[in-house]
Amino acid sequence: MTIIMWSATGLLLILSFFLKKAETKKAIKKAKAMMGMMMPQILAILLAIGLVLGIIPPSLIEKVLGQGQTFISVIIASAFGSITIIPGFVAFPLVGSLVDQGADYSVAAAFITTLTMVGIATISLESKQFGNKFTLYRNGLSFLGAIVIAILLGMVM
Amino acid sequence: MKKKMKKFLPIVVVAALYILLAIISFDTFKLASHEAGYYLKEMLEIMPIVFGLIVLIEVWLPRKVIEKHMGSHSGISGIVLAFLMGMLSAGPIYAAFPITGALYKKGASIKNVVIILSSWAVIKVPMLVNEAKFLGIKFMAIRWLLTIVVILIIATFMEILAKDKKLIV
Numbered sequence: 001m002t003i004i005m006w007s008a009t010g011l012l013l014i015l016s017f018f019l020k021k022a023e024t025k026k027a028i029k030k031a032k033a034m035m036g037m038m039m040p041q042i043l044a045i046l047l048a049i050g051l052v053l054g055i056i057p058p059s060l061i062e063k064v065l066g067q068g069q070t071f072i073s074v075i076i077a078s079a080f081g082s083i084t085i086i087p088g089f090v091a092f093p094l095v096g097s098l099v100d101q102g103a104d105y106s107v108a109a110a111f112i113t114t115l116t117m118v119g120i121a122t123i124s125l126e127s128k129q130f131g132n133k134f135t136l137y138r139n140g141l142s143f144l145g146a147i148v149i150a151i152l153l154g155m156v157m
Numbered sequence: 158m159k160k161k162m163k164k165f166l167p168i169v170v171v172a173a174l175y176i177l178l179a180i181i182s183f184d185t186f187k188l189a190s191h192e193a194g195y196y197l198k199e200m201l202e203i204m205p206i207v208f209g210l211i212v213l214i215e216v217w218l219p220r221k222v223i224e225k226h227m228g229s230h231s232g233i234s235g236i237v238l239a240f241l242m243g244m245l246s247a248g249p250i251y252a253a254f255p256i257t258g259a260l261y262k263k264g265a266s267i268k269n270v271v272i273i274l275s276s277w278a279v280i281k282v283p284m285l286v287n288e289a290k291f292l293g294i295k296f297m298a299i300r301w302l303l304t305i306v307v308i309l310i311i312a313t314f315m316e317i318l319a320k321d322k323k324l325i326v
Contacts (some may be wrong), residue, residue: 001247002202009209018215027215031208034255036165042251044167046196051174054189055201070198085196086250096291109300116278124213129258130270135319138271138311145307149300156299 038125045121049085058086058094062101065111070104074150077107081114082143085121106154113146171179196249203248208257214259224264229316230268238306239269243276251275268316 016024017039065077093109118139119126127135179186228236246253257270280301289297 005206005247009206009213012213013209016213020216023216024212027212030215031211034211035204035208038251038255040164040168042204043197044171044198045251046200047168047171047175047193047277049196050189050191050193051171051178053192054178054185057188067158092287092291098294105292105296108296112288112300113279113304116250117275119278122254125251125254129254130261134267134315134319137315138274141314142275145311149303149307152294152303153299157296 037128041091041125041128047124049121052084053086058090062094062098065107066098066103070106070154073103073107074110074147074154077111078114078118078143078146078150081111082118082139083120084115085119086115090116104154105157106150108145109153110150113149114143117142117146126152195270199249203252206248207252211255211259212265214256218263220263223260227260227265227269229266229268231266235266235269236272236309239272240276240308243278244280244282246273246277246281247283250274250278266316267319268312271312271315272308275311280304280308307323 013024057083061080065073065080067073091112095111098111099105099108120139123139126138130138175186175189178189204209226238231238243253248271253274257265257273260273261267262272285297285301
């Protein structure tokens with residue numbers, strides 16, 4: 001899949017270079033500057049996430065979320081999910097086994113939704129692109145939205 | 158020089174933490190490196206594509222076209238297009254920022270930018286497939302529906318906020 005995407009993008013870029021040389025050159029220069037600005041930050045964020053996940057293994061997350069009152073777990077799950085970024089193929093088995101162990105569906109929904117929609121780790125990247133206010137509002141609203149989704153889903157399931 | 162230092166400061170700090178961790182507990186260090194390695198690989202795979210897409214958007218998508226299909230007056234078709242773009246995307250959320258940023262600069266509305274970002278984050282198709290496998294189709298379908306409604310509310314709210322005060326500088 002990655003190879004297909006790489007070749008497709010590469011081919012289009014080459015084509016673009018031949019058809020609109022000056023514009024493409026200019027755009028590449030601009031994109032380069034942007035990437036150069038983002039990359040050190042992304043690198044630091046990814047290394048930091050590795051650090052967090054190394055120190056707090058998924059098994060511990062499972063243990064903490066699996067017990068206690070549902071509402072409190074929803075809040076903890078949302079907070080946890082907001083801070084960390086975990087890829088779906090790790091997160092879903094984890095959340096699945098949580099539910100199998102008796103955790104409420106709302107806890108699962110809160111975790112999944114905040115996991116990616118609220119990104120404390122990526123706040124600096126987002127604000128670089130869209131500014132502090134936008135980032136703050138979007139993440140804040142998404143956090144509240146995640147809790148609403150969790151509660152409604154818990155009621156329906 | 159000072160600017161450069163500021164740019165690399167976060168990496169230096171994190172690297173120092175890794176060294177510290179290696180001294181305290183080598184096993185945890187190994188685990189952390191392993192986790193980080195996965196994310197780094199994903200980043201290396203996705204960023205060249207993001208780079209290419211930004212260039213292509215800049216060169217080939219005229220402002221008029223983006224304004225018409227994703228701008229403030231694009232209506233329901235703009236919303237549907239934004240959801241489709243987010244859901245059919247691949248890659249981590251940080252890849253979405255430069256791409257939506259490029260679209261915004263060329264006239265996409267805040268509402269549609271927020272829709273792309275949010276649906277990119279939580280209701281990507283590959284994610285939904287995985288979700289159905291581990292949590293059941295019912296869970297996935299209900300979460301999908303609820304999330305779409307919530308994203309619409311958040312996006313509309315952001316648009317109103319943006320009209321009131323300058324959200325993006």
